[in-house]
Every structure is written in structure tokens, then in C-alpha cells.
Amino acid sequence: MKIGEVLRKVFLVDLLKGMAVTFRHQHPKEVVTEQYPLQRPDVAERFRGMPKLLKTEDGKDLCTACGACALVCPEKLIKVGSVRDPETKKKILTDFDFDIGRCLFCGLCEEACPPECLDLTQTYEIGLYSREGTVLNRQQLEDGVPRKVYEK
Amino acid sequence: MSDEPFYESLEEVEPGKTFLDSREMVLNMGPQHPSTHGVLRVVLKLDGEKVNGLECIVGYLHRGIEKLGENRTWINYAPFVDRLDYTAAISNNLGYCLAVEKLMGLEIPKRAQHLRVILTELCRLAAHQLWLGTHVLDVGAVTPLFYAFRDRETILDVFEKYCGARLTTHSFRIGGCRWDAYEGFSQHVLKVCDDLETKLRDYADLITGNRIWKQRTKGVGKLTAEDCINYAITGPVLRASGVKWDVRKAQPYCSYDEFDFDIPIGTEGDTYDRYLVRVAEMRQSIRIVRQATEGLAEGPIMARVAKVLRPPPGEAYVSIEAPKGELGYFVVSDGSPSAYRVRVRPPSFIHLQALEKMCKGGLVADVVANIGTLDIVLGEVDR
């Protein structure tokens, strides 16, 4: 063995180098923790979170009740109810059930929607205390989930 | 496999003998254990501390993913494939899309191929970072886990900005990519590469040169090249034993032949070499990502495909170089919108065969290191 190697072994150089790495990481700027309720992360624009039914600016439904989202969903958890308007022969949306308990958040429904009104928003705080609230109805989907401000 | 049970009750074998008289003890490293990387059950036959025999019992995470393919359409099924090797969802997605595209004979635009390469290599980096953190944690060092996950977070930020999810990404579609590169994609990705290269030096100081690490991993879990080929082992485990086989170079797919990268090879085939091979692979992945980002082609990102896919009847097999090994997809179509059969060749399941050979004759404390070095993910093993 070469003399350099022997000296490095005897003086525990490799162990000291490792200790230097951990020592260096103690600097406060290295901390990556986000303290959750006080600091909430901002997620990307394309984030697939809580679904929401969008409306036009006037408040009219964008949804044409075509049922493309229900067809494409891997879990078959969207149920679109509609009636046909006798004059215009177009479908009008009556109810829309979305079972968020079984949702994969895959984004296929968002992709398949022709008028682009089913949007997976950036809300990620959708926890519930019981299973009853997992099936969202049309009203909940249109209102969305308000973002809670943390209070002590 | 013989018909006799692997372990029997001691009273049946040697009546009258007490537990301490016997030489062999059966130890069950049960499904719930901090180090089995999921719900893996390992039954060990021990003589003191020496391992005489080992049996893996899998199936605790079986979710019927292959069967689900027969009840979903080709497009619907893609989110489920993410859940196989859940540490590297993008690779699984790529394999499935390539298999169906081969079945349909589709030509993918160049820009889509480059985007796929960038994301897949970033995914390889993320999966190797996770492997690094958990493997080193099993052997005893607690800090590299946090450094690895911190670095993995920077990559997951790219995924989040690109496709909206961090873990089960569902990023590609059959025919190309659904999303184009977002605003500032190239700068973000290049910055991630630069940061990662600096951080990889920390691991060299903290782990690679450390004498305790070397003592724990050198000579442990040796697999010769012949063993690997006999057991159908692929991926970094095979390369660490000295066989120069990488699917990206041997059977290039998805424009990998346009990029210039090396294949790191080991010599001994022990745990230390597998560690070195994976770390070197990380550096090569960074090289590929840089080349692909700087040479990102222009053009469409999706080929023309119908809304309801009906591939012509037939079968196709595509294998890709996933972070864990060679991941293969065998798809059979009978002309309908649903698959007739989807079969996944999971690298982790096949690697588990070699666990007995690696652990036999070694000590109990090395079993955990061996499971970690094979880099198994139970989602893939049990599907």
C-alpha cells in the first residue's frame, strides 16, 4: 500500500470527511422543511387536485352534459345526469356526481372535456372526517373548496 | 421446488428436544418490517447468525393490475401502470405507451420522443436517489436518506410543473405527450442537473469512501456474471457483475441512439459495486438530460390517434431500461377497445430469485443489505 493510503487510513481521513459533510449541512440556509400549517406550498399550475366545474362569466353552465368524462374515467366514478331541452334539442345538466374517494387524479376527465369546464384545480387540502362526504354533488363541484387560513 | 414444506415444527422432527438444543432456527422476517421495502416476507433458516436457507413469500400487495387491463380501455389503463413501480412512474408509463404504439405501428414525433427521454431520465435519477437513501438507511447511516429525498424533491418539482403530479404522474399518452414543455422548462431542468451534480459529491465524501460502508458492503451478496444471466437478472445488478448489457444501447428505443452516454460496469458483483454502478448511472443520466434539453426538437408532440383506440389484432412485446432493470410489456389485442391481455415483466420479481443465493452463507445482518441492494419495489413484485 502506498504511504498516502496508509496515512489516510491511520488518520481516519475518510471518517473526518464524512463528518465535515454533516457539519456543513447545519447551516440554517440548508433547511428544507416547510412548516405545514403556517407555510403552505404553492403548487404548479397544472397540478391535479380537487375537481371543479367551471361556469362562464355570466354564471351559465359551460358543461354540455356530453358524458365524455364519465366514459373516459378509469374508475367509472362520474355520473352525469341530464335532460333534453325540448326546443333546442340540447342536453341540459341536472346533476353531476363525482366520487372523490375513489378518484385516481389521473386527469383523463380534464383532458377529455370538450368545453374544458371540468378542471382539476390546485387545491390539495380535501381531507374529510367520514366517508359520507366523498361523493360530491354538482353544487359542491361548482363552489369548490375554500382555502382555510390557519388560526390557532 | 420440492413438495416438502420449507420449515416444520421442531416437535415433529425431533421429539423431546428443546429449542436451544437444535442447530437451526427458523426466523420470520415478517411482512411488517422497517427494512423490507414494502410487504415482503422472508423466512430465514439460521444457524446462530449464519443464514442456511431463505425463502421469499410475496403476494401481500397483489392488486390484480394485469387483470384490470382486460376491463379497461387502452387509454383508461395507463394510470394503473404508474402504480407498478411507484418510485419511477414515468418509466412504467413509457414502457406501456411504447408497447401499444408498437402494436399500432405509430410513428412518434421527434419532440415527443425528446420530451419522453428527458422525463424518463429524470425519473431514473429520482428513483436512484430514493434507492440510495433507503439502502444506506438499512445499513445504518441516517442522514443520506434526507439528502437523497431533498434532491429527489427538486426533480419532483419538474414533474409537478410538467404534468401536475409528483408520484403517479401519468405523463405520456399513447401517441406522444399530452403536455408540451412549460414556460422555462429548459432552464429549470438544466438548473436541476447542475444542482444534482454538486450534491453527488457530498455522497462521495459521506458514503463512498467511508470505511464502515466499505466493510459492510464489500464482498457481501456476490453474484457472478454467470449467476446473473442464469437468473435472468438485468439492470444495474447485471452491470455490476461485469456484463455490458443496457437495453438503451442494445435495442435503442425512443431516440436513445441519438444521445451519447456510457454504461458503467462493475467487476466484483458485490453490494459495493452495485452502489457504485448506480451512482455512476446517475451521472450518465444527467449527461443525457443535458443533451436532450439542449437539443430539444421542434414540432408536434402527439401523433394522430383516434379518440377510441382500436389496435389491430396482434401482440407486441417491448422492453425498456427501467431504473430497476429490464421492464417488459407484452400486450395482446383482439381488435376491441380493451386489451385482451397485458403482461408485465417485472424486474424486481425476477431479481428476488437471486436473494437466496446472495444471502446463503452470510450473516443475518447482511440479509437486509442484500434486499436493499437488489432494489426491489413490492408494487412491481406483486403487481
Place this chain on the structure above:
Amino acid sequence: MNGFLQYLSSNVTPGEAGNLPWVVIYVLLIFTGISIGVIFMNWFERKVMARMQVRLGPMRVGPLGMLQPVADAIKLLLKEDLVPEKADRLVFWFAPVWVTMTAFTSFIVVPFGRTHAVTDMNIGVLFMLGVSSLGVLGVIMAGWASNSNYSLMGSLRSGAQMVSYEIAMSLAVISAVLMTSRGTGTGTLSMIGIVEAQMQQQTWFAFSLFPVGLIALVIFSISMVAETNRAPFDLPEAESELVAGFMTEYSGFRWSLFFLAEYAAMMAVSAIATTLWLGGWLRPFPNLLSGPAWDTAFSLVPGLTFLALGGLCFWAYRGMPRIALRNEARGLAGFGAFLAGVGLLMLLPGIRMRVQDIFWFILKIGFFMYLYVWYRTTFPRYRFDQLMRLGWKVLLPISLAVVIVSAFIGVRHELVALFWR
């Protein structure tokens, strides 16, 4: 009462003075001090480990997580007390008691200052080493009484490890004790005597006979980590191993006694290391920077340190979100005020002279505690056979060589006189 207060102006320990009331007071003070030390170590370890792992550590329970050890203690006290069915009840009860007793008893001779020890035995170091070796018996009792195969294996491995590394430890201690005789010609095993020998030889033993003292210190600091079953030698109690160690069957208060004993043993061996090699209660540079001016300057350091700590608390208080964490912020400000008050108290001349020895001693023990946490964060674990090989085949020969060399250098004048008349 007069005799009681008269002791305050003496310059010997209460044990030497034969002053029973003060002995009792010192014993209670040491007991309280060790307990506070263990509580502080719990918080300190979690915070330092977290910072080295780029995260924050406990932050929610009190301001900056300072009440976390209290919460842990309450949780442990409220846990169900499980005794395995076929366990040996008496031994099961006795094992944690034994371990705690030996860990605390060894603190009788630890000198925090010239007069700040319970007593000064003339076999002080030997007493400390002997009593901490008795702790091994408690470990084995715990494994045996649990009536569980894996606990027994774990405790036997633990016991074997502790015994193996005690030899290297003791040899390193012998080499330090040999060095006490360099000035006067007679050595001493008494802890206070060793520190006074360092004072008289005008150098800490870590730097005397360079590099022999330093090598002995390094050997001791590696052996003491193995002796107390801490990383990188913590295979018997590692979480990711199969054999979960002798503490598996213990829950609640019994486990907390083991925990207390482990940290107290860590502090005890750190105290030995401090006394033998780092000059005990002596302030830094007692000879290079000597004289009454420097003495006064150094004696101001404890008070100023506490004032600085109080200032740090206030600075952190300013950075805290005041509305969401109202009570934590007030608690932190209050704690900062308390520390600053203690600091001001320590600047008073009468108290200053007495307290500074204790401060330097505790600072040096704190350095070794930091080393413990640093080792745990950085290194992977040794496998058991590698651990034993290290103890017997590496550390034992080196420490034997160190003893021989320090003995040889000590008697070289006599040898020269003998052979080259």
C-alpha cells in the same frame, strides 16, 4: 448553622471535610443535574440531528420544541406497563433499577471543580470504571428476564460488546494515569489529583507527550461510544435489524429508566474523558494566558455565554409568527429572560469564582455529547463480527502500545541512568 455556612469557605469537597449535610445537598444537586442533563440531551440530540439532516426537528411542542422532552416523559409515564407472561418478575423489575443505580453512582467522584464533588476517593478513576462495568450485569439481566429468544441474544451481544471495549478503555485510562507521575514522581488515581497534576504540569494530558496523549484520547473516545451502545456500534439496538435488543419487552417507565441510564452513562464516560485528558475544570490556556487580568476575563465568560443565549432566544422570538404562535412566542421570550437573568447572576464576583469551574467542565462534557450526536448522524452501523474485530484486534493492540510507550517515556531517565552510567 454556623458549621453549615462555614463549609462555603472551605477548599475541600464535602466528603473530605466529613460534612454530612453538604454531602446530602451535593448528592441531590448532582442527581437533579444529571436528570436535567438527560432532558436537555434528548432535546439537543433531536435538534442537532435534525439540523444535520437539513430539517428542523421538534418545533411544535414548546418554543423551538423545548418542551418536547417533557411531553415524551409524560407519554412514557402514562403508558401501559407490560410484563411478559413467563418473565421472571423480580429480575424484570430489578434490571432497569440496577442499570440506573450504577450509572448514577459513578457520579460521586466526578469533580466539577476543586470543591464541587461529593467526595474525592483516592481510587476515583478505578471506582468510576468499576461501577460502570457493573452496568453490564443489568443489561444481561434485562435480556434474561424478558423470556424472549431475541432479547436474550441481543443482550448477550450487547454485553459482549461492552466488555470487549472496556479493556481498550481501561488501557487508555492507565496511560493517562501514568502521565500524572511525570512532575512529582508519584501518580494518583484520584480524579481531583489528576486534574491538579495537569495544572501542575501546565498542560492538558491530551497534548502532553505528543502524540501519545492524543492517541489515548482518540482510543478512549472510540471505546466509550462502543461502551454505551451508541452509533456506529449500536447493532444490538438498531431498528432495522432483526434482533431488537434487550430493551424490547420493556415499556413505559421501565424503558425510560434504561434511556436515563444510557444517557447518564454517556455523561459519566465523557466526564472521565474530560478529567483525564481535557483538564477537567481548568479554564483554557491556564498557563499561556496567566495572571489575574486573564483570570478575571475568563471568569466573565460563563455569565456572558448565558447572556448571549438569552439574546439568541430574543432574536428567535422576533422571528416567530406572533399571532399564530402567541403562547410559544411568549414562552420563548420568558425563557430568554430567565437565561439572561442567570447570566447576570453569574457575573457577580462572589458567584463568578465558584461557578466558572462548573461551567468549563460542563462545556467540555457538552463537547463530547456533541461528538456522540455527530457520530450517530454520520456513520453507518458496524456488523457485530466487525465490531468485535475492531475492539480486540485493532484497539487493544494500539492501546497496549500506547501504555508501553508512555510508561517507557516516563521512566526513560531512570533507564538511561541504569544502562549508560
